[in-house]
Amino acid sequence: MIVGKVWKYGDDINTDVIFPGKYTYTISDRKEMAEHALEDLDSEFAKNVQKNDIIVAGKNFGCGSSREQAATCIKEAGAGAIIAKSFSRLFFRNAINEGLPVVECPEAVDLLKKGDTAEVDFINGKLKAGGKEFDFVKLPPFILEIFNDGGLLPHTKRKLDKK
Amino acid sequence: MGQTFVQKILAAKAGLDHVEVGQIVEIVPDVALSHDNTAAISKKFETLGIEKIYDQNLHIIVLDHCVPAASEKYASNHKVIREFVKNQEIEKFYDINNGVCHQIVLEKGHIGPGMVGVGSDSHTTMYGAVGAFSTGIGRSEMAVIFGTGKIWFKVPPTIKFEITGEWPDNLTSKDLILHIIGDIGSDGAFYSSCEFTGPAISALNMSDRMVLSNMSVEMGAKNGYIPPDEKTLLWLSERTDKKFKAVYSDEDCKYSKVLKYDVSKIKPTVARPHTVDNCVTADELSDVKINQALIGTCTNGRVEDIEMAASVLKGKKIHPDVRLLVFPASMDIYKESIKLGYIEILIDAGAVIMNPGCGPCLGAHEGTLAPEEVCISTANRNFKGRMGCKEASVYLASPLTVATSALTGKITSP
């Protein structure tokens, strides 16, 4: 269960404002990535984000580049989950592969404001926000398995080691 | 019921007769591209504890995003990649003297009809122009392909774009795709396979087709396929001896949507800052002054694009307040453009000709912007900060519109 305070943003939050292209080949340290999370969107985020805080945004979150650091920097900054109306396919994959919970729940997005508290049960597809409860579509079991193993690399390693 | 292109190609790759939309398949792609991000990918690959990569022949590695290295950090990044390439004996390695990765994959004949390509870069969708299924993936996913060869995909629904009409002289495929993205929005083709068909598509040369596939990702698409025809096969036969088995949608397949556009009714189109779907016609922006004009990138850096720019600038001088940067998308394009005299025309008009590569497209080097500056570019993305400065503005347009604007100093319809 993830319980955290909400940071609220709009539609089409793209990978360039999440993690600027100019850092993509010069920063390889995860901690350093986290310092630039959402840099060109909200300079307060990286400074003030608390562990398990939840990003809430509109449609098409993470559109643009394939850069995985967009998911890495948010995860490393401490965010517990992202709730959006929809996610770009690349960001969605990258987030799961990084072990960062991504929840599609348009109704909850409309309800939540900056500073609210939200409660996400990612595995069971349940979300509590603004005094209401929502069900969201759970991930298929084999994708949940990637997530539960802590991301794609540890998941693949575990499978290889079993062989 | 028949199946779409994407159902058929993914089913064949997965060794199945039939797949449904939404079904998940695991496949080994035919081509796996990575670029300057290969250093980071190789570090991830190492965590798998495997010594040798799964298949050397699968991989194409191109250094293009920041070439030659702009700083010690970039140089070290390239160094790690060169060592990885040597240790893993990867033959299809293109060092800094080649060009932009997607252009290289296509012009070296590495991919064609019926093949599946993945790349750790979102504009990998570009290979749809030769009838392949191709899409972007993440770094961890590429690291796993280095280790095991495998990746999973969900079979997407398909949107068919039927394009008709005579092309006006001042209209290019870039205007068409900007018009479409402006019309249906940045998620208008969300998670879908796109198919571009119709007489106005058949009329396009390969370079112009690549623009459509390249930019499909800007409307949220998974891939952007153009059914291969004689032009496709001729273009490929000049580059490779490989034989291809083209895949086409069945006549009775089910599309999630069919969208129709008539190019004779479309005007030169520009995407305004800071999203690609923020489009208007170029003549609505005639009071926007520009500081920089950029011709190049994987979207519009081919000989045909440079030719368009030269046709506008021949015997003229660009506006004194404008810097015009030209990045041929590959060394072959550069040589051809020199041979055809386009480079001299552009230099005489006041352009700076840069080395093939991504240039300032992603804001790393070679012509980044200052605060409050405005650039009009043939690239595919105009997000805030994209060209290195979040207080700058980027407009996207065709090579004709960019060259015309460089002459007047303001956004100008060709």
Ligand code: SF4
């Ligand atoms: S030219 Fe631009 S869009 Fe194309 S691969 Fe390079 S950085 Fe990406």
